[in-house]
Amino acid sequence: MSTLLVRQARIDGALTDLAVQDGRIVATGADAAERLAGAEHETLDAQGALALPTLVDAHVHVDKTTWGGSWVSRKPMSTMAEFIAADAALQQRTRVESSVVSRAGSLMRHAISRGTRAMRAHVDVAPPHGLLNVEGVVAARTELAGAVDVQIVAFPQMGILREPGTAELLAAAAASGADFVGGIDPIGVDGDMERHLDIVFGIAREHGVGIDFHLHDEGEAGAREVLAIAERTRRLGLEGRVTLGHVFAYEGADPETFDRMNRAVIDAGITLVTVALGGEPVLPVYDLRDAGVPVALGSDGVRDSWSPFGNAEMIERAHLLAYRLEVFTDEDLQHAFDIAAHHGARMMGLPESRLRVGDPADFMLVAGEHAPQAVIDRPVPLAVLKGGRVVARDGVFLDA
Template sequence: MSAPVTTHSPRADQPSDHGPVVAAGLVDAHIHPDKSSWGGAWMSRAAAADLSEFIANDLATQRGYTRSVEERAHALLQSALASGTLAMRAHVDVSSELGLRNVEGVRAAADRLAPWLTVQIVAFPQFGLLTNPGTEAVMAAALGAGADLVGGIDPLGLEGDVAGHLDAVFGLAARSGRDIDLHLHDGGEPGLAQIREIAERTLAAGMQGRVTVSHAFALADASEPRLGETLDRIAEAGIWVTTCALGDDPVLDPGLLDRHGVQLALGSDGVRDSWTPFGTGSMVDRAHLLAYRTGAMTDAELERCYRAASIDGGRLLGIPEISLPVQRDSPTRLEFPGESLAQIVVDRPAPAAALRDGRPVPGR
């Protein structure tokens, strides 16, 4: 796939006189707006040694918020839109305790920004699907209350039952006709084995192109003997993977995935929530972090990181106007000050203009 159209001046030390850099709209393929404290006072965070402690901190933080899910999510979504994000996939908590309130809050926030920002909601069992009784029923209800996809989380590491967890996730997807986006933090061969099992189930269910594995930290360990085999199985099953280049988390190598034919999109993950004090909601910032973390050097490598945050995300979410390289007159596009798309990834400017379907995006 060719990179979005860019402009170049004859010399890198002189400003371009050929107009702005034109680029595809940005897509945040993995974000948690219901958890965010965006727009509120500074929030101090407790330390966490493992996933279970992070999850406990998260639940305590959500219980303590005084601002509604809709208010906090809208503040973050509005900021992301101003930074050029035109679509996102939001992973939103559902559980026996939270019920549908987070899904309803994020959907209400998203509706206020339509049609400029497209938001897909994943019903996400952050606190366990099997281990938190009643959550599976809430997941099913969420799919009729604003959620678009079925989520899942660490079938082995959190739930301790790979077959049971995947039975529930794929069962919900089959009954509702929805796609799947499943968190997988487990590393090493246990993580790879779960990914291969997800690939097998995807093929058996005929869901090629409709399943995403988010984070997929096991795919970042080049020392694993079965990494190549696992990547080939993912490609065969048409599974998407998302990475977020967040903090000290493992980050997936776009070049390696490209060589195996694996589809990659980029997201923010948590933004100013109990999990992290960092994040801006800008996918230009996130493309910069992906490039930095993976040692991008050439223009092609830098542009590849932008593509993961734009066109490839548009393909994942199935948004035609953000799924192809743009031209100067494309009705959906961003315009940046600068000389080239590679420079944009390094310098991280805000877009000077954003259009969707030929209309300027408001609030810029």
């Protein structure tokens, strides 16, 4: 753990010093230098750069990225079955070229260099892959411990019921490194909501892991899934341990359904996650803020078989969220930033980094005046600190 004096950082419009010790901010302002007087420490001169909390990627697929490898050309695809088949085929091809641990690690280093402090990684678990992807991401997490906090979701990308053997693999993953068990479209992909939920909730209870669903089902089916998951969550006492990603049921929901889903989600302590992808539905985060529903933000797939887009840069994701929802006031841009920084931290059970005394020293130095400007400018961080240690400079990850 390094002891560090950060001088002349811009916080809330004023220049101030920060004293960092044992991974935390221990003093600010005039007290900072005094606090470290007599203690051996390094000094980092921010030269007026803006200090901002680092960000949390609440939903990313690091295992099947081709990041750092050769370019993949994609053919036109339209159905979910085509995408899922192409995904499995590309993963088997890329596995020959490079391992999951090297590709996942490469993307994670990039994300850290752009200001990511933590991520929840959805990792494919399916008969064609067995537990290889989970093992690869567990290894990458171990390599990068101290630079980023990683939670792993065992994710049944190909469905559970439609791919026999998946349920057993999910249970094995939950017993060997995965922190969460995932699910996917219980109706749309698996065609039997109750059996799908029985398996996912059963594994969660048996192995003491949380639950994180992908829900792309829209309309009445999607709403039914949200309500059924919330009801089970409460019934089984799993409040605070369940997350729902995408939740396209919110797209075009009538006011009554919108309110019903919100009440169910709040009562069950569920967090929603949106990813603000191209043409797909994005959660109405400003309406959900007003309704008191917690929403976090993720970057989803990055340069994998599903899409060449994505880069796991969370400041860009906050930008895309604000852009998609067409907001422009500082207050709304700040909210997009807060979702990426604080809501994700809360979802992962991490202490928030708000640059206060006692907060974890997880922050970055960037060009600009304040967070709303950063959401627009998407600056490459001049320095990224994790637990008080400088882990990246000028967009380059620093090996420990």
